[in-house]
Amino acid sequence: MSARIVMKLKVVEAVATTPEVLRLTLVHPQRPELPSWEPGAHVDLRLPDGRTRQYSLCGDPADRGRYVLAIKREDAGRGGSLWTHNNLVAGAVAHVSQPRNNFGLAADAQRHLLIGGGIGVTPLAAMARRLASTGADFTLHFCARSAEQAPLLPELLALCGDRLRCWFSAEGSRFGPAILGSPDERIHVYACGPQRLTDAVQTGLTAAGWPAERVHVEHFVPMADENYKPEPFDALIASTGAVVHVPADVSLLDVLSQRGFAIPSSCEMGVCGSCECGYRDGTVIHRDVVLPVAKRQDRMMPCVSRARTKVTLEL
Ligand code: FES
Numbered sequence: 001m002s003a004r005i006v007m008k009l010k011v012v013e014a015v016a017t018t019p020e021v022l023r024l025t026l027v028h029p030q031r032p033e034l035p036s037w038e039p040g041a042h043v044d045l046r047l048p049d050g051r052t053r054q055y056s057l058c059g060d061p062a063d064r065g066r067y068v069l070a071i072k073r074e075d076a077g078r079g080g081s082l083w084t085h086n087n088l089v090a091g092a093v094a095h096v097s098q099p100r101n102n103f104g105l106a107a108d109a110q111r112h113l114l115i116g117g118g119i120g121v122t123p124l125a126a127m128a129r130r131l132a133s134t135g136a137d138f139t140l141h142f143c144a145r146s147a148e149q150a151p152l153l154p155e156l157l158a159l160c161g162d163r164l165r166c167w168f169s170a171e172g173s174r175f176g177p178a179i180l181g182s183p184d185e186r187i188h189v190y191a192c193g194p195q196r197l198t199d200a201v202q203t204g205l206t207a208a209g210w211p212a213e214r215v216h217v218e219h220f221v222p223m224a225d226e227n228y229k230p231e232p233f234d235a236l237i238a239s240t241g242a243v244v245h246v247p248a249d250v251s252l253l254d255v256l257s258q259r260g261f262a263i264p265s266s267c268e269m270g271v272c273g274s275c276e277c278g279y280r281d282g283t284v285i286h287r288d289v290v291l292p293v294a295k296r297q298d299r300m301m302p303c304v305s306r307a308r309t310k311v312t313l314e315l
Helices: 080-087 118-133 153-163 195-207 252-258
Strands: 006-018 021-027 042-046 052-056 067-072 093-097 111-117 137-144 164-168 187-192 215-218 233-237 243-246 277-280 283-285 306-308 310-313
Touching: 021 080, 021 093, 042 067, 052 067, 052 080, 052 118, 067 080, 067 118, 111 118, 111 195, 118 137, 118 153, 118 187, 137 153, 153 164, 187 195, 195 215, 233 252, 233 306, 243 252, 306 310
Parallel strands: 111 137, 111 187, 137 164, 187 215, 233 310
Antiparallel strands: 006 021, 006 093, 021 067, 042 052, 042 093, 233 243, 277 310, 283 306
């Protein structure tokens, strides 16, 4: 795996923001400033076995001295969050990449509608901080089971005031995309959370006529598609004319790495955006959840995406 630069950051605070969510504050042990980032960015947290997990930065983007993450313990997950909860206590060292952003605020929006479900509120918290600090027009819809299970709720209440709308299902209050109203070219919508929420937002807004470029969704789980059967294909390297064969049981990224192409990668699940590369002349089967629709005509994620028969890569 070819990864982004990894920093060894010190955990200076680890507190529970709900019974299941740990809020971590990380600083560099020597340097006063960390790499800058924009709201919506995430970092990779590297586990001791070399695997990575992606977590959104939820602190203040204007504060260059620290990164803040909120991590939910997933007892039935793949082990990353359990390791984090058990090991990243105050004083511990966390191996963290430079931030990357696939979910930025739209510069031309005059109003921003943020929708966060559970731990999915984390990138929206950073967006809300930026929007509040610049006096921008926004509303944050926060969906959770209850106030007790809503991560970062006290700080979001203090930050947003009446721009925060809480939807707590235990109280019978449920968010529906119809609340967002009719399409308006001045408004951009951002959603992050469980797939049923992001699917409902995308489906509901598409049906209401919202254009895809004004509905932004952040995913942290790979595409679920148990019936997909990968087929072999060939990749032509545009710069050299060489053809590499990609067997059905190997990813394009792995084949390219074996051939000496240093393509950055991290999640290898189609969620982080690290491995993006260009292509032409081929029918690509996009299997990632990160590439915007507008870029799919000529960009792909070779860790999970494949081609029908043949593709020419801009390498
Ligand atoms: S490595 Fe993360 S999208 Fe490909």
